[in-house]
Amino acid sequence: MTGRDWARQWRDSRPTRWAIAGGAFLAMLVLATTLFVILETRAKEIADSKRELMTLNLSLAEQTARAIQGVDLILGGIVDQVKADGVESAEDFERVEAGSMTYRQLKARAADVPQLDAVTMIAADGHLINFSRYYPIPTVNVADRDYFQALRDTATSRPYLSAPVENRGTGTWTLYVARRISDPSGRFVGLVLGAINLSYFEDLYKALQLGPGSGISLWRRDGILLARYPSIEGIGKIFQIKSFTETLLHSDVGVYETAASIDGYSRIVATRALRDYPMVVNVTRSLDDILADWRQTSSVIGVAGILCALAVALVAWALARQFGTYESLSRALGEKAEAVLARERAEGQLYQSQKLDAVGQLTTGIAHDFNNLLTAIMGNLEFLNFEKQSARTERSLAAIQKAVDRAATLTGQLLAFSRKQHLSPEAVDLNGLIGNMTEMLRSTLGGTIRVELALRADLWRALVDPVQIELVVLNLAINARDAMPAGGVLTIATDNAAIGEPVRHDDLPAGEYVLISVGDTGTGMTDDVLARAFDPFFTTKPPGKGTGLGLSQVYGMVQQSSGGIRIETAVDQGTIVRIYLPRIVAATAEAPIVTPAPTASMDPRPTRILVVDDDPSVRETVAEMVDSLGFSVLSAENGHQALDHLAADRSIDLVITDFAMPELNGAEVARCARHMRPGLPIIFVTGFADVESLRGEAWVLQKPFRRDGLAAKLRLALPGQVADAARS
Template identity: 50%
Template sequence: MNSTEQGRVTAPTAPPSSAPALESARPSGMRWTQLLRSSRPLRRLLAGGILAVLAVAGATALIVVQAHDSTLQRVKSELETLDLLLAETTSRSFQTVDLILASIVDQLAAEGVTTSAEYERSRSGYNTYEMLKAKATGVPQLDAITMIAADGRLINFSRYFPIPPVNVADRDYYGVLKNDPGGRSYLSTPVQNRGNGEWTVYLAHRVSGPSGEFVGLVLGAISLDYFQNLYESLQISQGSAISLWRRDGTLLARYPTLPLIGEKLPIKTFTEILRQSDSGVYETPAAIDGPARIVATRLLRDYPVVVNVTRTKGQALDDWHHQAWITIAAGILCELALIAFLWGLARQFGAYEAFTTALAERNQAIEARREAEARLNQSQKMETLGQLTGGIAHDFNNLLQAIGSALYLIEQKVPKDGARNVLATSVRLATEAVERGSALTQHLLAFSRRQHLEPRPVDVNALIAGMSGLLGRTLGGTVAVSTALQDDLWPALVDPTQLEMALLNLSVNARDAMPGGGSLCIATANLHAPAAGPKSPADAPPATGVPAPPGDLPPGDYVGVSVRDSGTGMDEEVAARAFEPFFTTKEIGRGTGLGLSMVHGLSVQSGGGVRLDSRPGLGTTVTIYLPRAEAPSSAPRKSDNADDVTAGTPDVQVLLVDDDVLVRQAVTALLLQAGLRVTEASDTAQALAVLASDAPIDLIISDIAMPGMNGFQLAASARARRPTLPVLLMSGYAEPLLNGAAPLVPGACVLSKPFKPEQLLAEIRALLP
């Protein structure tokens, strides 16, 4: 907004026409004021007339409103009653089919059909076809009955024999009931017959063996035309409609007919109502056919099906409109006499009131504009602050990278003659300042960070052994730490850094649960999750005591890591919520409630699971189940020393790409000191020109956030030209890119700025063959 606009807002003036209007109104107003002051009867007459007008108007409005509410209530009651009857009729239609299917399943169980092979062999004959045909006869809504084998093939069909070679393994009911041993029945999404265009839904029953194994399905095809014809036969009033829905918003049937059968529509209103109750009445301003409607909705008791009975609001209020016009006309006639008597006075007072109202509205508009401008300025300020934060983080991290690299190079030249060396002390202090600056940028941008796992085969026993010193210092002398590690432990597929953090979180939680001291044991074991889950949740290998995997884990081999303490334990209510984010029983300042949720997230994201066993007074055991890695565990780096990292890498040519000259020069100095040869490029265009030439390049080191083509795109282009070329990407603030905007090419890695020289050289050594 410019200064001229602000001047108009902060210094308003009355419109030119306002003063003449006030002057013209003033003489009549003053005369009537004098009359009212001098004439007591006039004052009484005026007061009585106003009260009479208000009374007539109020009575008229009250009658109209009551008639409106009464009409709506009557219509809603009628719709709700009809909806209840239709819901019961529809439910009985589904129940009839349900009972037929259940009888077939019960008959199979009674005859001892326990396997899919027996099911297919015993039910593929003509006699079964006749039985199915007989059961479907006389049930108008039941279009067909089908028997389906465990692999999805049709066994028998009530419509004709022999059956065609059809497989329904791709249908929704097959996928749901096959993987749900406890599932009884399932109502499918509607399917349209390609031949005659009729719509059908399928009510499917699962056939299970004695131990819950999947034997097959019995399927009832329910014709939606049955419900369409049923609703049409009711001869509902004009403007009314009856519709049948799946609970997810898929339209199954409707009268009057609409070409929307089988479509999943964004119907939010009745789904919201049905979350609170099985039925309800509501008004919608725009129904699926356009006009506003009053809707009575009801969910069937045993099926995910909703019956709606509706009437357009205009049709529902048609009688009320006639009554309202008659009532209003009578009220108007009564008021006209009073208004005529008070007309002269009312006109003058009306003019003055209009002027006063207009002035007040103008002042309100001015104030509203000021508030809107203030909100806009605040919004723009916050948006700008967010943009500046990202930009500052990127530039600040680049500056920290250049400073840190320079300090490292200076440190290499400082004589190692003890702590009193002033230059060495200064370099150390400056390096600590760089690290604190890096932590500051991370705190500023914490809201946009995401956990990036780097799973690889890990020797969990070695990892736990390497943490012994850290655990001892963290837990203190009052907690006795012991281990029970299986000797031939499989390698686990997990991010080792995140696993260390998870074990540290669990150990700290255990320490807090033992304020007076106690014992903590970390155990490992090779475990197997069978297809049907463990026979007993309490089963555990006797050597380590690691609990068996829970039944919901996918079948396979797992490495179990348990942390067991002798603390206070948890009751059932607390244990049930232990993995909820931000749930904690600690006092304020002692915990965030994220420790166990982070452990749960790591285990699940790694492809495993987690289990908690706890009782009050008996301690707590938390077990992480990690998938077994096929490859052997990777050995940790022996040293982060620059000499060790770059040993054996002579004549390595590095292409360094960064648009920040300070970072480029600092990293070049590091690489040159490490004995590497460097070719610099200030942008991706120069880098691609180098790659297009015959120049020998052994490694690309590139920044991510650069003008034009970013680092991810450069890596993809480079790998297209040279498929085996290693790529190391540097990130000053590239989280928006890392969060899905550009995938990381295989064989590349990302190093966040500011990084230590040792980290850079270690990553180079890891990437080079």
Template identity: 50%
Template structure:
């Protein structure tokens, strides 16, 4: 049965009540008190144990009101069933003959409260209190359950948070290490760059000195007839040439050497060097090659790469005991971000690696391996320029170097060279032998303007050219050379021989101004080091138009002849010209 309050009644509370009562009168009296109290209610009344069990098991009530004395079973049994089937629903006894001792026993059994039928006016208040207590108990249970759930997941959440913090810490540590590595690479790169600038300047000055020494030795050798004097001059030439080799290595490290890169097959290069490597290694060292099929062509100076391979092989020989193995490997590689300052940027490269089974390098030695003049060999057994030369050559070629080493197990030096766009060119037939006199390529005695700020070097160059049959005009600077070209005799000058590194106006700048005045004037550079970009901008053919100091008379003659021949061919009218 359901009773609804008239409109306008405030604070009405809707209550679903399970009423266990066998008396119709008592049931009506209970409802009357609920109505007077302003309750909105719904009552489901049962009278037997079976009906009570069904209703209690449904669990859809807010309150149970139960009589204590029933025909088929008593209130204590009903309380026991309620605690078993719906323990969260408050249970209130409503009885006319409930003694004190029974009431206490009922409360101990789990009853929420009790009301005697003689005091039904207390029923609304008891119901409100029972419902409030039930809500409090339910809230407490909810909080307790939430706390249990929290405790159960706390360990997991702590572990998850610990993992997150560990990952964040690892990422931070990785960033710190990466920053330190980049800073270390940058400092090392800056240090090597500074050393390179210093060594290039020193090499230039030494090349000037060696040019004077070797030039004067050549003059003395032609005029000396005493065998003892000839022997001493030979010793002097050998010492000067060793100095020239050292300066060439310095120029290689500082990336100032003159390179002539061409597309080449490194597999063919290694195969052609096998006999040379075996003879250099001796019979006790085994040579193993691993050449990749389908190797990309490499854009590199063929002569210099052979010298680099031989250099590395000799270093490997010195690091191995008797019976070691030297391995030479080629491969196509695709590199990612560089790990050291010596490695090249990401991209496709042709790799050649020289590996030994020697003593290896420690971390301290590896950190300084590319520094010029750093060596672990005994005094007199190494200049410390080998790996510096390899690094400079690879960098200037557009590649880089990597060293993998382990103490007691050996070292692998990997050189990465740029991949050539063009295929390897076939062998070109060599031209005939050059004539011994300049008259073969020009008529009469060519008039040559020699420009060098170093008087001694200028004198040697002029003397050699005079010995070749040239008429020589000298100038000590770029501006003086331009003034000589502008005077009355300037039009008779057939060749301009320029030092590249000069104060004020360098050779490239002087060449550009000279070409503006005389576009057809051939130019030959004589230099202690070469800024190839500047030379390319100022000359027509770098390969034929550069003489590296210190030079021999034969080399100077060959380059002068080539430049003049090319100039004369350019001036000849074509067969189809009118």
């Protein structure tokens, strides 16, 4: 179609506008939902990581505090011992604590605490009195150190943490914890000093094995870096980290995101200040590592969303084209109907039947395209469901699956109208079937509708699909209810009918039929409405109240069952719909239905299955399903290629073939394959089934289908060789 044709169709065709606008809306909705799911999943990943880092940070802060507290307790015990020794002046302190006994006590205390490197007693003038590492004591004065000056000038009972100092000999960094010793009047006597090797904290953090992208750092409250794992340059330096400072101004604990951390990576940082010491513990993880799994999941969700949106757009485009063709055909048929309006009524009804057959071919094409698209979408949704997803993602996928199921139901209705659905006819007692439906009909129709039955006692049995007949009666009853908004009477009757000549309104051959009549006392139909009663998508109901497929589905099922349908109606007097169904003789009813018995192969080699379909997306989806069930898969894009594979590869155990294919259809492929390989199991996969061509075939799988449905057919075709699909 040219651009001008599309513009004219858009202007003149309401269904085209609805199809294109609806498709665009649905595609945008799918994409918006996909983007929402991706962003929500990212936010959840970051939130979960923050909670995890905060929990870990709490544990690390407690461990770090206990390490500092262990050293502080040693120092506090030494201060108490000094007081117990009767030290009352700086001179007493130097005299009493300078001996070898004190040295041994200091050495013993330091040996019990792994993080404590050494303990030192320092006099009021800064020189060393005793030292746990050496005796006699080296001549050293520390009066210039920050911890000495701070405790000398300030009377306090709290410990002091120094800035880290790098050991000139070993290159290791040391943190000093100091406590002041005062005489009874509060004058400065000296101090006791504990040295902590900061590598102790790096070893502690390294042992946690947090994984790639993670880091743990220990800081003084003023921003001096004390320790970090993994190690970086900058221990003992001040880092002006704005996020770090602002977070701790409001609370001693927090979490923030920084675009450039001290090692240059974007990170999530959980920070916590120690309660009793001016120190801060940070636990971080890089955003790249936090979002690694999210990127993989979001790519899968994104691809699925784009595919679904494209599928919706393609369906809308196909519908618009089909509507254009249908409307063009309808206009042509309408013009022709005006020219032959004066002909006899029977000839006009034959024309109506021909028109519906043509529309049936169109709807068959729509349904076939729908089912191919839905098969690919449904299969890929199932594979997405195998992946581990978040709860929100699972709900989104379930919503998409629900929409696909509704589309599959719609294609089933189209196939019913076009007489291309797969029926399972059997001998049915229509009186019993209708009797079993009576209570359900009364509850469905409501209290304003009275249901009456007029069932013939010696009614013949009919050759029909009972499930489809129940749908026919239910559809007619619902239409009757809608025609009686103020209430009325619904009458369902059965009878035996012998037709000697074609019934007016139908082209029934002579014979014996079972008749079902459904009548109402409603508004009836005008001639114009009656003429289009069986057209698909035609409805007199307001928007959103009906699909226009009810009577067309009834018409298709009756025609496919070799029956006929007749409507008698008058405005404001009611409507009677008469359905003629073929009678079945007793001999036929009692004859068993024979299906070919599958043959089980005892070959121990892996089962090899050939998948044949001219639609690449369906072929790939079915092949992936077969492969996921544990089979060896071979694909063919047409019947000729499939026969070439069968001739060249004797290891093929089963064929899964599409029915509607160019050049060679599925039935022709099966006939040639069985000539080459007698007894070869064949499963037919079809968007619409030509019942006559597939009559007698044991395994027919209707599109769209799920993986479990395919597994069930394979179990029937290959008994003893198919594992339970739930375990595969």
